[in-house]
Amino acid sequence: MRFLENGIMPRSAQTPNPGPQTPKMQRTHHCNELRKDHLGQTVTLAGWVNNYRDLGGVRFIDLRDREGITQIVFHPESKDAHALAQKLRREDVIAITGKCIDREGGANPKLETGEIEVDATFAEVLADAANPPFIPDEAEKVGEETRLRYRYIDMRRARSLNILKTRHRVAKLMRDYYDEQGFYEIETPFLCRSTPEGARDFLVPSRLQAGEFYALPQSPQIFKQICMVGGVEKYFQIVRCFRDEDPRADRQAEFTQLDMEMSFVDQNDVITTNEGMIRQLWKEVAGVEIPNPIPHMTYAHAMEKYGSDRPDLRFGMQLLDVTDAVSKTDFKVFSGAIAAGGVVKAIRVPGGAKMSRKETDALAEFAKEFGAGGLPTTKIEGGKLATGIAKFMEPITDELIAATDAEDGDLLCFGVDAKPATVHRVLGELRVKLGHDLGLIKEGDWQWVWIVDFPMVEWDDKTKRWKSLHHPFTAPKPEDIDKLDSTDHGTIASIKSNAYDLVLNGSELGGGSIRIHRSDVQGKVFKLLGIDDEEAKAKFGFLLDALSYGAPPHGGIAFGLDRIVMHLCNTTNIRDVIAFPKTQNGADLMTEAPSPVDEAQKKELHLRTVVPQKAPAGS
């Protein structure tokens, strides 16, 4: 079957023998197509009734399809069509045929087709609609719960369809880009082996192997590495990943990655290749030029100055080390933390002296959520310190003002803890909050940065183990490989890896690394992570085997497709960019998944469920 460029079947291709389910009329144009050039043409349009205005004699409907809206007019002279129009209600699906005419009543500047209308001579109801719970035009005002339950109606509005279109274009541009660079798109399994590291797995019971389970992939990491061992050299995939953790505004348990991997490359090759993709994406979709190259920042610098490994560089307000200065005071909170190996840092809040006690208290409460004991503050007024811990800091006033570049009217917030990481976390979060609250962020600003030189591992106090910062397959920097044999805490903590994250406006868009391609090194890393030989063999034996049979040096990256689309569509809600998203309880309000299953189904899967008793309740 041939289609015209606009996706509409030409009349010549229409089926010669339409059955009762087949519309009698095939559309010739979409609803955002007719202009004054078309005056006098007989056209057929189809779509949804967006609105109707029945003036008794003459009747109007706004006909909507995914491309736009065209006004249709029904005159009494076209008796059948006019009669049919009386019964039309919002969201009915109809087709009409008529002549494209100039508007008698004047143009409607709000519509792209506003200069014309179609005088309907024939009309057909393709499907009448039950009274909808809401109409697409109103969806912006409707609660999200209702919109999710009736996702297909929410989808009909221009904004939703535009997001879906943008998402499609993003995926298409990605595919084209990697294709041109010689990458193969390769599918990897969804039914996988559960791996010990990382997030909680979604499990799928095996029917054929009683009592055993598959896990849905958290990412195709191991498979793509094995593709490299298999000689693919350049792999990519747009792939669904699953992590059974609580969702957030920018996180779903089920999400999509652009995943890629390449052989015989170093970190720079991977960064350059992928930067090119991102650059093209932003140019094509957002019309924005990204700096070339995107600047790099070390993990250490990001933590020191921004308290985060995904710094938002759209505003300043850096973390300032005032440990030396404040160590000269008698303030026990500071001296105690410094004596215990901690640091004291400050952020200068421009104009923050205006804040009330209530407001600074709220900041302290905020800081406590991230592990702070409190949030010491002081204000600069008339060249002197005032309120808060001013009396303790008074002896070092000049030094403190010099160290922070503080001016009259500023507020200083201090982060203090025996653990520098806590100070960074608290002030990093506070910085971002204040940046938003104080309106320091320019709209339309895109601040890109690659974060590099990550530590390979960090010590987890809770489990008393080393944990991968990235994942267990990340290669240490070549000069640090010898340190893998060390037992010294400091030496191990100083191992850097060839890992990199791409950060946009304080949000991590993607991350990757050069991988370990030698089975002996991989074995050592597993050992360091507390995965002993036996477990490593049981859980990752196939990978170690694969690496032992000649693996090329390789590395790659994965981008969060959902987040990329969020940025391009200017939304902070990940559900906006997913066609059929889930709620915070992992429910799909439209299909009502998850649901109970039959006993017979469970039996087949060798399952018995134990559900905690709940008190009797309502709905």
Add this chain to the structure above:
RNA sequence: GGGGGCGUAGCUCAAUUGGUUAGAGCACCGGCCUGUCACGCCGGAGGUUGCGAGUUCGAAUCUCGUCGCCCUCGCCA
């Protein structure tokens, strides 16, 4: 698992803070209307106030429990 917010007609909201028969706009139904574009006018129907207990002469309102949705901490190699 913790903290916070929300839940009243199909939708968006109100209800003088515990007091008559829970209201309005939109949508829906009926009628009128020949140039509207948020069409207009007249009329009508529509409620388990999420659910369940409790307090009270009386509960949308107060208490407890529970369910759902949103934000968030934990979690997310």
